[in-house]
Amino acid sequence: MKTFDLNTLVRTNVKSLKPYSSARDEFKDFNQKMIYLDANENPFENGVNRYPDPKQQDLKALLASKNGVKAENILIGNGSDEVLDLIFRAFCEPNKDNIITLPPTYGMYGVLADINAIENKKIILKPNFQPDVEAILNEVTKKTKLIFLCSPNNPTGNSFSDEAVLKIINNFKGLVVIDEAYIDFSKDKSWLSVLSDFPNLVITQTLSKAYGMAGLRIGILYASKAIISILNKIKPPYNINELSQQKAIELLSLNKTNTQIKELIFERNRVAKVLTKIPFVLDVYPSDANFILFKVDNAVKRYNQLLNKGIVIRNRTNEPLCDNCLRITIGTSDENEKVISILKTL
Template sequence: MNVLDLIRPSIKALKPYSSARDEFKGNTDDMVFLDANENPYENGVNRYPDPQQGTVKDLLSKLKGIPVENILLGNGSDEVLDLIYRAFCEPNIDNIITLPPTYGMYSVLANINAVGIKEVQLSDNFQPQVDKILQIADNNTKLLFLCSPNNPTGNSFSQKSIEKLLKEFNGVVVIDEAYIDFSDVPSWIERLKEFPNLIITQTLSKAYGMAGIRLGICYASKEIISVLNNIKPPYNVNELTQQRAIEQLKNHELTQSQVQCILHERATLVDKLKKVSFVSKIYPSDANFVLAKVDDATKRYNELIEKGIVIRNRTSQPSCENCLRFTVGTQAENETLIKVLKELK
């Protein structure tokens, strides 16, 4: 497969917008910038941000062992996913495959971009049904979305299943690894060079504790990254976001420490949820949340709201009837949750 053959013809022919900062790539020290019609009075954000987020990418490159040319940054992972749709899917012609229960934005973005949706429900143990996926794909199926670890179920997908899909699916496989830092399963970044049709998305919103700055990350071949760069807005990641991301990425030890605390609290939360009378099942989790089956999810959700605790009711999702999703909080937050749950009748 030549993955570039999957790019929309209009995107291939696109002449990308060249911003003022794209045109100048030299040393900025002691330079006078009169090219971008900015307000000249310095306040820290009066200049346009680096359109290619060079410093952030350099730090990610060192942390992940991936060349900068294989990295694209977006205004949250949702922008990254939207760019992927725009690059590969012809509106009102092409379609994608999702595996419910899964992250709802895959379908929302498909609808926004007028792209068809094919669904293959996960198996009873929340794994991809590989043969069904390959059978349902047609010549206009451009993207397959795999969320691993999966949201809302929390489990990682079989490496063997993913590898087979990468080898046999005649389109682009997008692996959403938003929760990979909480898992013992290795990231598919390690095998990026093997599969030209592989795109991996990650985020600073979970393990790195930066949900408020909205920074999504895409890892792919340099050919795919080049196409996505051509269609992204020129200054899609603002200066304040870049500054905060740089600070956090330089303090990687803090992130690792917090992840270990969350993993410890996850194990403790699971043990205590098992002792709640109306909890009948707790699903294995490789994420920073736990999915649990209860007697009446809507009733318990509303009771917790009344007690000032907000969780997610996932009972409307396929195979998640009467399931609640609990994010792992601090020790104090988790203890408050368990205390309230045990008080409910």
């Protein structure tokens, strides 16, 4: 890849920032024999009266083991939105820098750019929903700090080609953020397998989708130790509460995810096959996620018809390349059967 110097990307104020030091940062050897009078906590034990581990060490150790990475390469946030926001705040100067996003894609990239006063250069995907690599690289300037690649992409459901992603990583001096929220449903491997090969690669994942923990708000960022160290400087000290940490460890340890993923992929394929036979469905797009994007004759009409039948999906018709497109999440077998039955009557 082109010469990469992380130090040139970090915001000036972040470089000189002295991070907040919490009580648990200053004294880490927690054990029950000690009397803790350092954090102004309520001393009466109830299971949550103490501050949580600010580094989420047990959860990181479990994730590291499952994904073949080191704990030092992991940052955990209050949902993916927090880890994405931290990237903006660490590397993008407000009213000065810019990012590149590839609509149609996850809307929070643009929202976070607006919140942080960062220009968002939008390069529309090709008609086959693949990145227009030449157009992307042509838009890069010295002020371009981040390129966001959502793969599998939301709302289109497809994965980006390895060739396109590699060309972007190898020809961009800023950070390439690959959002893998739906990677567990994909036939493609995670880019985690080559994380150590690219110092400018950042990968985000979540426990909200395949792992069934949307209510816990656990977002995960994987990157080099150097990038993680910078993000830790600005991370809120106790951003993941004790109950969320405990429940995430408990559910990850149950090892039920693979069975559920297989069932959802089976159901995804079943629903997609049925959709191709519905008269008002004009196209069904291939999906590597737990949802399907499909084109209909009139998205507003069909959305409202389903809503009136008690089925809530998403109308994506206002997104680029998604005219008259609906997005349906794959539910349980019974839920999907009910949707199929209703679709056949419309």
